[in-house]
Amino acid sequence: MSENHTNGAETLIRSLEHAGIKLAFGIPGGSAIPIYDALYKVRRKMKFVLVRHEQGAAHEADGYARATGKPAAVLVTSGPGATNTVTGIMTAYMDSVPMIVITGQSARGMLGKDAFQEADVFNLTMPIVKHSYLVRSANDIPRIVREAYHIATTGRPGPVLIDVPKDVGTELCEVGLEADMNLPGYHPEPKGYTPETIRQIADALAHSRRPVIIAGHGAAISRAEQELRQLAETLQAPVTSTLLGKGVFPDSHRLSLQGLGMHGTAFANRAVVECDLMISVGARLDDRILGVASQFCKNAVKIHIDIDAAEFGKLVKPDIRCRGDAKTVLQDLLPLVKKGDTADWIKRIEGFKKKWPMGYSRKGGLHPPQIIDALNHLTDGKAIMVTDVGQHQMWAWQFYHCDNPWQFISSGGAGTMGFGLPAAIGAQFGRPGELVVAIVGDGGFQMTMSELATAAIHKLPVKVILMNNHYLGMVRQWQDMFYDERYSGVDLEGNPDFVALAKAYGILGLNLKRAADIPKVLQKALAHPGPVLVNAEVVHHEEVFPMVPPGKPLEETVMEHPRRRRGRPAGRPGKPAAAGKKTGGAQGRKS
Amino acid sequence: MNKPLPTHNLSIYVANRPGALARIAQTFSRRGFNIESLVVSAGVTGDFSRMTITAKGDAAGLEQIIMQCSKLVDVLACREHTDEEVVARELALVKLAVDSARRGEVLQIADHFHAKTVDLSETSIVLEATGSSEKLDAMVDLLRKFRIIEIVRTGKVIMARGERET
Numbered sequence: 133m134s135e136n137h138t139n140g141a142e143t144l145i146r147s148l149e150h151a152g153i154k155l156a157f158g159i160p161g162g163s164a165i166p167i168y169d170a171l172y173k174v175r176r177k178m179k180f181v182l183v184r185h186e187q188g189a190a191h192e193a194d195g196y197a198r199a200t201g202k203p204a205a206v207l208v209t210s211g212p213g214a215t216n217t218v219t220g221i222m223t224a225y226m227d228s229v230p231m232i233v234i235t236g237q238s239a240r241g242m243l244g245k246d247a248f249q250e251a252d253v254f255n256l257t258m259p260i261v262k263h264s265y266l267v268r269s270a271n272d273i274p275r276i277v278r279e280a281y282h283i284a285t286t287g288r289p290g291p292v293l294i295d296v297p298k299d300v301g302t303e304l305c306e307v308g309l310e311a312d313m314n315l316p317g318y319h320p321e322p323k324g325y326t327p328e329t330i331r332q333i334a335d336a337l338a339h340s341r342r343p344v345i346i347a348g349h350g351a352a353i354s355r356a357e358q359e360l361r362q363l364a365e366t367l368q369a370p371v372t373s374t375l376l377g378k379g380v381f382p383d384s385h386r387l388s389l390q391g392l393g394m395h396g397t398a399f400a401n402r403a404v405v406e407c408d409l410m411i412s413v414g415a416r417l418d419d420r421i422l423g424v425a426s427q428f429c430k431n432a433v434k435i436h437i438d439i440d441a442a443e444f445g446k447l448v449k450p451d452i453r454c455r456g457d458a459k460t461v462l463q464d465l466l467p468l469v470k471k472g473d474t475a476d477w478i479k480r481i482e483g484f485k486k487k488w489p490m491g492y493s494r495k496g497g498l499h500p501p502q503i504i505d506a507l508n509h510l511t512d513g514k515a516i517m518v519t520d521v522g523q524h525q526m527w528a529w530q531f532y533h534c535d536n537p538w539q540f541i542s543s544g545g546a547g548t549m550g551f552g553l554p555a556a557i558g559a560q561f562g563r564p565g566e567l568v569v570a571i572v573g574d575g576g577f578q579m580t581m582s583e584l585a586t587a588a589i590h591k592l593p594v595k596v597i598l599m600n601n602h603y604l605g606m607v608r609q610w611q612d613m614f615y616d617e618r619y620s621g622v623d624l625e626g627n628p629d630f631v632a633l634a635k636a637y638g639i640l641g642l643n644l645k646r647a648a649d650i651p652k653v654l655q656k657a658l659a660h661p662g663p664v665l666v667n668a669e670v671v672h673h674e675e676v677f678p679m680v681p682p683g684k685p686l687e688e689t690v691m692e693h694p695r696r697r698r699g700r701p702a703g704r705p706g707k708p709a710a711a712g713k714k715t716g717g718a719q720g721r722k723s
Numbered sequence: 724m725n726k727p728l729p730t731h732n733l734s735i736y737v738a739n740r741p742g743a744l745a746r747i748a749q750t751f752s753r754r755g756f757n758i759e760s761l762v763v764s765a766g767v768t769g770d771f772s773r774m775t776i777t778a779k780g781d782a783a784g785l786e787q788i789i790m791q792c793s794k795l796v797d798v799l800a801c802r803e804h805t806d807e808e809v810v811a812r813e814l815a816l817v818k819l820a821v822d823s824a825r826r827g828e829v830l831q832i833a834d835h836f837h838a839k840t841v842d843l844s845e846t847s848i849v850l851e852a853t854g855s856s857e858k859l860d861a862m863v864d865l866l867r868k869f870r871i872i873e874i875v876r877t878g879k880v881i882m883a884r885g886e887r888e889t
């Protein structure tokens with residue numbers, strides 16, 4: 133091969149760099165060796181991170197993107213390498229996260245012949261990608277990579293997969309990196325609305341006396357925090373945010389209602405129940421926030437702003453639909469918004485906040501909300517909080533208060549256990565100077581804990597707080613509340629010694645067993661320059677409240693265990709949950 | 724009893740790329756919509772394809788499908804058309820087992836529907852008919868009193884009338 137000739141794989145790596153990809157995660161294998169060879173030979177600006185499991189690679193790229201707004205690449209081999217990324221791709225897809233996934237593939241002539249490690253990844257991933265390619269010729273690579281980056285990052289972001297047969301990687305590539313895109317069907321419009329729509333929205337807002345704003349991920353993705361704040365303050369409307377919208381409106385703001393939905397605050401849910409107008413800014417209004425879709429804001433005017441037209445009417449039929457980028461829409465809307473006449477409403481909401489404050493038990497052992505609360509104070513609400521999935525996730529959402537978007541990173545739509553640690557690693561790569569805390573459960577952590585190696589090798593000072601309740605706690609809570617305490621498949625007996633595990637990776641491991649030690653242990657963890665794993669031995673039985681029971685409307689938000697009556701132990705028979713019994717706190721049962 | 728679900732006509736204009744058909748088909752199957760007929764053919768240039776789909780399902784579900792199809796990167800347009808808005812045609816080939824004794828009766832029916840005889844043997848006849856799907860249904864119904872060996876239908880294709888885009 134002469135000097136100025138290059139192969140498909142080299143063109144791929146150069147194209148990724150040319151598009152602006154700064155970071156790649158992955159594991160090589162037979163079909164991906166040409167890509168990895170190119171990485172060795174032609175990589176310049178892009179950093180490569182060798183992970184321990186491909187799911188970790190995808191979540192790391194995901195965490196990086198959520199923390200920076202920019203996609204990273206995932207480079208894996210065919211067959212099992214590719215299928216191991218599926219969970220990570222689906223997680224990114226559900227939460228509108230940009231990502232470029234490059235999968236090696238069997239050579240073109242072997243496709244469809246059950247070649248070694250051949251999996252039809254293009255078709256396998258079709259429902260969980262924004263778009264995908266099976267590359268047929270090396271000369272297509274510069275165009276495909278450019279298109280993939282464009283598609284992943286514009287409109288409603290999402291993962292794009294490029295499947296590269298091995299012999300495309302080794303094929304001579306005769307084209308340069310500058311390629312024209314050819315996407316006649318793709319038109320992500322920041323303004324998919326007319327001025328008339330904006331006038332209608334302004335008019336509806338002007339007539340509302342009890343407005344509520346729901347801020348979602350779309351508002352955060354488009355960095356509409358200033359416009360959103362201006363809207364809320366001008367209208368004098370309270371703002372509640374979805375799990376992924378957390379931080380786009382400051383939790384500390386007087387008008388903040390914090391989160392809504394299944395484990396939202398009782399005051400947010402009540403405000404949504406009583407509002408006469410609901411304006412959703414970049415929230416897709418999914419089943420976890422609606423309670424019962426047909427009863428959601430039944431008598432209120434519903435305004436839905438979303439970049440993705442396919443979200444309108446999926447579960448809730450809006451009165452006014454406005455397709456566009458949240459920031460752009462709000463910028464057009466704000467000049468028409470008049471000061472709201474909502475003093476009575478705000479007063480009523482202050483009443484809700486007094487009546488149903490957020491609280492937690494402090495008695496009888498170590499409680500996860502207590503630890504989150506302490507972290508909140510110790511870090512001044514400034515940490516990038518990454519969570520796994522389960523009870524600890526909900527407590528982190530409820531009790532860590534964020535004032536900025538891209539600060540709270542959690543798997544929402546997919547609810548993927550195993551997300552927390554790798555996503556925190558990705559976030560730390562993206563924002564190296566900042567404090568990244570991962571709140572994980574003992575169940576989810578064990579799904580991707582091999583990524584501790586990645587944190588150790590790259591000296592990423594991620595602080596992992598493991599809420600070790602020795603249970604698949606969230607499932608146990610459902611079995612406790614709705615299945616008469618028939619605990620089936622939720623006891624995590626056999627958990628390892630997590631502190632020893634951390635040490636085995638060369639990471640500082642700390643035990644936290646008593647509430648009195650919270651400040652000491654957390655301070656030590658936060659002050660440590662490298663990665664830390666804190667094993668918090670929390671109470672085994674504790675439930676997340678408030679809760680909207682599944683199948684119930686927001687009106688029926690419950691504040692405490694419905695069956696936890698006097699005289700009834702809170703634990704399962706034969707294992708009284710001394711620690712789990714609610715004995716105090718703002719939501720504790722009065723006895 | 725369940726009301727019979729309405730049938731919808733959809734026309735999709737799509738960039739001619741590998742996977743485009745699979746993506747569209749998935750959008751339907753994921754929502755439990757049964758595709759009754761699907762016709763794919765070249766567009767004005769080979770870079771584009773035209774898909775005509777008839778499917779049964781409720782209107783709200785269909786609206787979602789239209790939005791989800793429109794959102795696919797390869798799709799340029801996805802529209803529903805009522806029967807009144809379009810010219811709709813389908814072609815059917817029907818092979819019947821008939822001997823010379825009853826052939827005349829078959830030809831009478833064929834004549835009524837402007838169907839042509841395109842193949843003839845001692846024991847069989849193949850008719851070709853074009854027209855609306857309803858017309859073809861009616862013809863096939865009348866032919867059932869003979870022994871139908873095979874039926875092959877193209878599925879409905881539609882084109883918007885006048886200035887409207889399909």
Ligand SMILES: Cc1ncc(C[n+]2csc(CCOP(=O)(O)OP(=O)(O)O)c2C)c(N)n1
Pocket residue numbers: 520521522523524525547548549550572573574575576577599601603604605606607
């Ligand atoms: C990959 C995956 N498997 C199963 C589930 C179902 N699930 C949701 S929460 C949960 C329990 C999580 O347990 P743990 O990580 O210990 O967190 P905890 O709820 O105890 O805080 C399970 C099993 C899931 N969300 N993801």
Ligand SMILES: [Mg+2]
Pocket residue numbers: 522573574575599600601602603604605
């Ligand atoms: Mg647990």
